[in-house]
Amino acid sequence: MTGDQLDETVSACLSLIDTRFPGGEERGAAAMLLADGTILTGTAPDAVNPAVEVCHEIEPYAGAFRLNQAVVASVCLHRDERGRLLVLSPCGVCRERLAVHGPDVLAGVAAPEDPTQVVWKALRDVLPDYWMTVFPGEVTGGW
């Protein structure tokens, strides 16, 4: 994985927001870099009942499984009402999903001084007390 690939992953996420939602409304998307260099993107469909909506990460996450590829980096961006593109770190459920790919998976999180800047952090640093760490080597993913 290279810095260029990470930059391209963020660009793919931005591009999806721009092309799918050209009206400038509040919307978001996610992008994941896979082990073979493929970048998959996704966004969450609307639902009548918000309780059944899913995270933007679901589509690239499921796509990686379909392609039998490990996820190596994941980023989620949200365009707010001012047009800023805020970096949303993965929610708790998405962190659990990413954990399947091991503690070295990179998650995009917001820079403390600027929420529009992506800081890449290894999942182990985002989840320092991850429950699976009490079973070292016994489970999938290298925790």
Ligand SMILES: [Zn+2]
């Ligand atoms: Zn999520």
